[in-house]
Amino acid sequence: MEIKVMKSVLNESQNKADEIRKLLKEKNVKMINLVSSPGSGKTTLLEKTLEHLKDKYNIAVIEGDCATDRDAQRLKKYNIPIVLINTEGGCYLPSISIEKAINEFDLTDLDIIFIENVGNLVCPAHFDVGENVKVAILSVTEGDDKPGKYPLLFREAAVVILNKIDLLQYTNFNKDNFYNDLKKVNSKIKSIEISFINEEGLNNWFEWLDDFLNN
């Protein structure tokens, strides 16, 4: 009975996703869905990305949060369009909410929409919300065994950002184990190692974004 419910939600979600994708394609807007556990670095990635790219591209953000407007507040200083979806405890952003958020933007003026999903490695991976790609973020402090243990996100994502690489030396994270595990789940995924502390690897992310936006 629970599975039936899940499927019905998934189907409904899929339908909206196709409509959203069609609309964004018409308007020439790309959409990236950032998915990770809480505290893996989604908001900081957005801060760094907006700092670097806001003069080059027109960017909007859809912020998903279970409670509070803290992440949206952190992004206010970039003076870009932001819609906050407060899920009130809900574990993912459904496509119906994404559609409403998109309707708040003037799509003619936009190049890219970033979705910062609810902090959760499990549920958001199940839902297509009309994005062009999902980007998974995992920090080394979360452990090298995560692709195998939470395979759906790593299977669905086009890119995985391995974050907090500056903390590698203080953890038992084994990069070989991680990449072997990842490859078994998704042999085509692009991976980028990043540290926000020393800005290591950020250029690789910006380069990937440039390629993605211009192809």
Next chain:
Amino acid sequence: MEIKVMKSVLNESQNKADEIRKLLKEKNVKMINLVSSPGSGKTTLLEKTLEHLKDKYNIAVIEGDCATDRDAQRLKKYNIPIVLINTEGGCYLPSISIEKAINEFDLTDLDIIFIENVGNLVCPAHFDVGENVKVAILSVTEGDDKPGKYPLLFREAAVVILNKIDLLQYTNFNKDNFYNDLKKVNSKIKSIEISFINEEGLNNWFEWLDDFLNN
């Protein structure tokens, strides 16, 4: 419509929870539900707890995982009863699965059952599975803003373990901010700071467990 579905699941879950709690009380078995994001330290906490307490108490473990049996394999060496529930992508352990798992144990011989829930700060907090207490685990690398942003778990938990305290100096985690945030969500929650690297704080956890089991 989605909200209605959620409530129906919650109600069904609640009913089983009461039955489970009644059964465990009759058999004088306590049950602790460990909830955290992936990689916050649930399995390592169990390893340390089993090492320390397995000669003093009769312990069983219910392992919840989206995929793989890796966590259950890590606990095999303690030679205790373990039931693995593979949710196949599901984001929490429902009480109906907990009931099935409990039926696999000989309750007459048990003092305590630990549930290691699916790694997820959101969904498992919604579900009462008949446990006596939920224990939340958060590592400092996840950020000091989490109690306010993911309030349900911190509201439902009797104890919060603040883990990876050895990494504090390498992060921007502010303990005052964390405890202020936590207090607003749950003024009665017990907090214990822990590091598995230098074993800091583990005795406080074992003392809390002793008190809990004997009262």
